[in-house]
Amino acid sequence: MTALRTRRSAERTHAKGGAPIPQLPARRVENPYPPMALLSPxxxxxxHLASLHILENLGMEVMNRRALALFERAGADVDHSAMTVRLDRGLVAEALKTAPAAYTLSSRNPARQMAIGGNVINFTLVAGPPNVHDRERGRRAGNMRDYRELVSLAQHFNCIHMLGNQVCAPIELAANTRHLDTYLANLTLTDKPFHVSAIGRGRALDGINMMAIARGLSLEEVAADPGVGTIISVNSPRRFDEMMLEGLMAMAEYGQSVCITPFTLMGAMSPVTLAGALAQQNAEALCGIVLTQLVRPGCPVMYGAFTSNVDMRSGAPAFGTPENTKANIASGQMARRYNLPYRTTPGSASNAADAQGTYETLMALWGAVLGHGNLVYHAAGWQEGGLTASFEKFIIDVEMVQHIMEFLRPIVVDDGELALDALAGVPTGGHFFGEPHTLERYATAFYQPLLSNWQNYEAWTEAGAMDATQRATGVWKKALADYVQPPMDEGVREELEAYVARRRQEIGADEP
Known part of the structure; x- marks a missing residue:
């Protein structure tokens, strides 16, 4: 049945005709250049010392009794009535010794395996917006049709290595079970790794179990070969809420990837100064990282950073600012201080897939790249400060990510590339168009964009004078038409569907 679905999808694509959308082949992306250092040693x-002062003297609010008990057994100073924890630097140092510097995330397709750490950089689909937008259907609440289309776009484009946690929330589905539907879509419409929800233990375990089913592995086997991750968002300043802590501990218990990410908006949830915000971010991240290692030493864990600023006139969040870009770079230095993989994010506060949305995202994206981010979360589709997943912005972002990927290819210098024979064969004042050296390389010499238009003004006008955002509509629509669902064994699909049906009944209508 699955093979038939895939064949029919391929036949539909062939029948539509037309050249495929130009895109880079699937590959592991490495950053071969030294990381930028904005901070001196x-x-x-x-x-680092300021963050230790915060942990030792100010402490963290940890709103979970099981987590408090773990910290207490490890020697932390725990105030159970206030639910606060103070960690001394020795405890932090011991926990960091077991946190891996790099690890691998596997999916049901071995070719999609992701390396996390070192010089490898991975890009994810936007995650978490409650709304969706495209130029033809307008802004609307998230729904399952849009969810499936956006996930299909992430599968189609090779530069997207991983799905985030729910590209949009399908609000027509029950809130307490919709994660089952989105996990099922992730696993059947794509063969890439994905993030699960960590709002409570149940949602995390459902994601782990479904990933194990899709790969034909036991929970013990996936603990040694992780396949899903999660983002633990700290309620800055200095608070870990109960449900997030349950998700963190469940993921760590089963050996899955955990990323601790403080959301430190300077002037609102952190000091207005960059140094103060970085110190707070660092303390919060270290606290969560320590907990993962107390649950399961060696658990794959990532240093997450999301430091930006607010508009001091209105209090609204701002992204892609110079301060945000500097924080992306400096946070990478802090992650390397602890020899941990690093998650970062490009973002924009623009309400449209416009010039503002592009330059803010690209500004922050350069900070992520120069800071040697290993996981660039929300890399494609983020709009309206994260409140909307945009189809057009997804395409614009894919174009920018592909530019970055090509930029990261090292320059080759050898006899063929130096082209001395070609230089000798072209007379002074001549041209290289017909030179054999050019003809041998013309098809692959330069990056071929999927969105840029290089026609002259007259030809561009005659073709409809469409700007990049308008052209992006045609690109995402063609990508959906060309999408081919990855094959899945029918028995595995049936087992996943049975799991969803069983869990939906178990959860019922009352579980949050």
């Missing part, structure tokens, strides 16, 4: 150490 002394400044990195000063931020």
């Amino acid at each position: 002394d400044q990195v150490e000063a931020i």
Whole structure:
């Protein structure tokens, strides 16, 4: 049945005709250049020491009795009535010794395996917006049709390596069970790794179980070969809520990837100064990282950063600012201080897939790349400060990510590339169009964009004078037409569907 679905999808694509959308082949992306250092070694150490002061003297609110007990057994100073934890630097240092510097995330397709750490950089689909937008259907609440289309786009484009946690919330489905539907879509419409929801233990375990079913593995086997991740968002300043902690502990218990990400907006949830925000972010991240290692030493864990600023006139979040870009770079220095993989994010506060949305995202994206981010979360589709997943913005972002991927290819210098024979064969004042050296390479010499238009003004006008956002509509529509669902064994599909049906009944209508 699955093979038939895939064949029919391929036949529909062939029948539509037309050249495929130009895109880069699937590959592991590495950043071969040294990371940029905005902070001196002394400044990195000063931020580290300030964060230790926060952990030892100010403490963290940990709103979960099981987590408090774990910290207490490890020697932390725990105030159970106030639900606060103070960690001394020795406890932090011991926990960091077991956190891996790099690890691998596997999916049901071995070719989609993701390396996390070192010089490898991975890009994910946007995650979490309650709304969706495209130029033809307008802005609307998230729904399952849009969810499936956006996930299909992520599968179609090779530069997207992973799905985030719910590209949009399908609000027509029951809130307490919709995660089952989105996990099923992730696993059947794509063969890439994905993030699960960590709002409570149940949602995390459902994601782990369904990933194990899709790969034909036991829970013990996936604990040694992780396949899903999650983002633990800290309620900055200095608070870990109960449900997130349950999700964190469940993921760590089963050996899955956990990323601790403080959301430190300077001037609102953190000090207005970048150094103060980085110190707070660092303390919060370290607290969560320590907990993962107390649950399961060696659990794959990532240093997450999401430091930006607010508009001091209105209090609204701002992204893609110079401060946000500097924070992306400096946070990478802090992650490397602890020899941990690093998650970062490009973002924009623009309400449209316009010039503002592009330059803000690209500004922050450069910070992520120069800071040697290993996981660039929300890399494609983020709009309206994360409140909307945009189809057109997804295409614009894919174009920018592909530009970055090509930029990261090292320059080759050898006899063929130096082209001395070609230089000798072309007379002074001549041209290289017909030179054999050019003809041998013309098809692959340069990056071929999927969105840019290089026609002259007259030809562009005659073709409809469409700007990049308008052209992006045609690109995502063609990508959906060309999408081919990855094959899945029918027995595996049936087992997943049975799991969803059983869990939907178990959860019922009352579980949050």
